[in-house]
Amino acid sequence: EVCSLEAMASRVAAGAGAPRRAAAGGRPAARTRAATRARTRRRDVVTRVKRGDDEPPSPSASASVSSSISQNARLRSEAEAPFRVFRLVSYAALAGSAGIGTAIATVRSIAGLVKGDILWSDVSGWGIDVAALSLFLYLYRIENKARDKQIDRLERESRLSCLKVRINFKDPKVLPLERLQGFARVVVVHGSRAYILASLAEAAEVQDGIKDRSICIVPVVSPGAGGGTEVLREEEMLAVLPNPTVLLSPVLVDQWVAWVAEQKQVAGVDADQDVYVGLRMDGRVRASGKGKPPWKKFIAELTPKEGIWGTQFMSGFDGRV
8 A cells, every 4th residue: 555655646746747847848938939029029119110100108108298398397497587486485475564564554444434533644554555565466476477478488398399200311210309409400390281392492592501500390281171190201302402411200290280289379370370480409499480481591690510509508509589
């Protein structure tokens, strides 16, 4: 019986060890399949990026980007107007003091009126407190509106810097616009197909000056009657402006159209108007208007990107915002 029990135990152990050996033998195959799938996914992503067929961000990613943009805009607002917070706090404190004085003067005036012994000093003090309260509230309101307007502008510029373009038509790469800051002065041309081609034709006449000033053109075609977005083919653009170094192709055109539409709404421009928006090297808007971009004026105002003017330090001296 002891021998039979030992034989049974050995058979059970051998049977249990067989699946383990099979699983151990299957692990390398599973790892190989997982590695193959990972390489395929990476290759698909690289191919999609090179083609510019980028996908819209997920809702969670969009919320994270929006929060980052708002925080960045507030920091830039404090940097542009460092004493605005001090003025707001001062106006609020003075308005509070004037409000307390107004309340005290009101109580004293009402008490004097009830007693029939109202004093002119109480009435004049009440008037002064009310005038001071109105003045400081007005100043606080103006300063707060200016801050909100500035933050809205900075948020629009930050959203613009997150939009993507495809560069280098021979070996295309997709980059956010902020990656070009310090290297290029981007001009967004938005309108009908005929308007964009005409603007590129005028730019071709002065393409040497445009290249020397590191001006890059982003053509964004307006949506058609059906509301669908459209992209100019590279062959069309190069046939009019045969200089691929100054041409950028927009990626996710609907986001570009939405940004330009918001800019038009803020500026009070008709939705179907052909417009252009020129940026400085630091990504801030320096020029915008209706009609074709004044390329010769841009060339006359901007300095060639060489010598000291080609450094990152001078990227913020591209004209008034």
